Amino acid sequence: MGRGPGAMRQYTRSIPAPPEPERIGAETIAVPAGRPIDLDVRLEAVTEGVYVSGTARAELVGECARCLDEITEVVQARIGELFAYPNSVTDETTDTDELPRVVDDRVDLEQTVRDALVVDLPMAPLCRDDCPGLCPECGERRADLPADHGHETLDPRWAALRERSSLNDTLAD
Numbered sequence: 001m002g003r004g005p006g007a008m009r010q011y012t013r014s015i016p017a018p019p020e021p022e023r024i025g026a027e028t029i030a031v032p033a034g035r036p037i038d039l040d041v042r043l044e045a046v047t048e049g050v051y052v053s054g055t056a057r058a059e060l061v062g063e064c065a066r067c068l069d070e071i072t073e074v075v076q077a078r079i080g081e082l083f084a085y086p087n088s089v090t091d092e093t094t095d096t097d098e099l100p101r102v103v104d105d106r107v108d109l110e111q112t113v114r115d116a117l118v119v120d121l122p123m124a125p126l127c128r129d130d131c132p133g134l135c136p137e138c139g140e141r142r143a144d145l146p147a148d149h150g151h152e153t154l155d156p157r158w159a160a161l162r163e164r165s166s167l168n169d170t171l172a173d
Contacts, residue, residue, distance in 0.1 A: 007045040014038050017058065024114050029062025029071070029125045037113065041079060048090040050083045050102055056113045065124035066133030067141050073125070077116035083107045 017024055019033035031037060041054035057076040064071050083102045084090040091101065100112065132142035137151040 005045055005047050008042060010040075010042045012038075012040050018110075024058070024117050025060065025062070026118075026121055028065060029060050029073075029121060031058045031117065032061050035059055035061075037117075039079075039109070039113065041109070043107065046082070048082065048088045049085045050107055051081070052083060052107060052109065052112065053078075053080045055079060056116050058117060060121070060125075062125050064127040064131055066126060066131045067143065068134070069127050069141070071125055071127050073122075075117060075120050077113075077120040079109075079112055079116050081112045 014036040016034045017031040017037055023033060024031045024037075035058065038057040039054065040057075041052055044051045044053070055076055056079055057074065059072060059074055061070065061072050063069065081100060082090070083100045084094065085102050090099065100108065134140065135142055135145060135149065135151075137153075142149075
């Protein structure tokens with residue numbers, strides 16, 4: 001591409017998602033290993049390096065934060081990152097962990113793509129916005145239970161009295 005400001009190239013690629021422990025995602029939702037991550041990026045030479053812009057798109061698989069059912073959804077994240085040329089002013093004035101670098105006339109997009117996708121992950125993925133979750137007493141999915149589903153709850157302060165009452169019933173028999 002050359003280092004002359006204004007030079008530009010566009011790429012469309014599909015790359016496999018990395019396996020454990022480098023997977024992209026969180027414990028509740030992630031891009032499964034080997035699934036495609038579709039990249040549509042534009043590389044532009046600027047005075048201090050190469051500016052990469054575009055999108056990364058991937059399918060996520062996880063579980064609903066309320067009912068624990070498996071869910072799939074698609075995330076599309078915007079990418080925008082400057083990769084500094086070696087020995088440029090930007091290279092000399094920034095820490096190595098602050099900004100990625102052009103190395104051997106190449107840019108490594110792995111961390112940029114990972115960061116963009118992870119930021120767009122849902123914090124609490126849901127199978128649907130109105131998911132009622134699980135019954136806290138029996139653990140069944142509330143969506144599968146009848147409308148009148150309920151459990152008898154006894155105030156713990158009365159538990160001793162109930163035990164005594166059931167003991168009296170047993171003795172009376």
